[in-house]
Amino acid sequence: TSTAGQCVGNGMVVDVSRYMTHILSEVKNNTIRVQPGVILDDLNDFVSKKNLRFAQNISTSNRCMMGGMIGNNACGSHSLLYGTTRDHVLEIEAVLSDGTVARFGPLAQDELEKKLKQHGLEGDIYRSIYHAIEGNTENIKKHYPHPHPEIIRRNTGYALDYLANNQPWNKTGKPFNLAPFLCGSEGTLVLLTEATLQLVPIPKHKLLICVHFVDLVKSMRATVAMLRHKPAAIELIDQRILECTQDNLEQSRNRFWIQGTPRAILVIELFDDKPSILEQRAQLLIQDLQQQGLGYAYPIIRDEQMNNVWANCTKNSMMWLFIMNKAA
Structure with a gap:
């Protein structure tokens, strides 16, 4: 979904449009689980019976897939009202570089502490990101990736600022969650296999x-x-x-x-x-x-x-x- 082609680097391009196209659940509490190959229009058709839709309204909605939207943190014409894809991704299941499968979602403080002590690559990921923010919280909030947070539609680097502005560094923020952090990473961190999405009501x-x-x-x-x-x-x-x-x-x-x-x-x-x-x-x-x-x-x-x-x-x-x- 990247018009500038910035997702095409030295890595491998994986096409999920044929075998990972399933909607995995019914709507529950205005959320739904999908595979990355689900097309946006198909998702919106499926949830419209509940008077719901996915927030981002993309011009390529008849062919863009949820994996691509998560990969580049798609915005769409309604970003003024709804923000970006990052604001509507609750959980992500993904394959890590060593082939293990991990699920990223919101963590209470005790759950985060367990992740920080966990063995293996998933534990290493939590520790490296946590310590990178822990020692640089104020600098990240002030300078990274842009000093003007009112600029919604931006994708300059990994979203360390999103994490730094939430728990545990901001007591009134949202629980620690690496799923929104993965939005905008353009496939450079994990291979997405499933996402839990927050839906919004269709405007009256x-x-x-x-x-x-x-x-x-x-x-x-x-x-x-x-x-x-x-x-x-x-x-x-x-x-x-x-x-x-x-x-x-x-x-x-x-x-x-x-x-x-x-x-x-x-x-x-x-x-x-x-x-x-x-x-x-x-x-x-x-x-x-x-x-x-x-x-x-x-x-x-x-x-x-x-x-x-x-x-x-x-x-x-x-x-x-x-x-x-x-x-x-």
């Missing part, structure tokens, strides 16, 4: 506001203003994507909401439990942008028409760029 009510701009710079300025309104997602459709779909017959039906010839469009998604509150939030956001002179059109998209916007915005955007480049 939602809508899109598609803000049109005369240039890209103004859209970038507007993003900061939009964050005050706590959106579920903010996605950019730039001029190149708009041009790719302009003369395509299939995509013309997805452009009904486009007004004029914008150079950039920001698609803002809002969730709420009450439709009246949702509408109020939408109007307040639009008024805020208008008062700042940001944007020239603000169509609100609801219900099934939202799928047409997302098709133009994320699901098909890479395909149209590829087609355009091939034609050139």
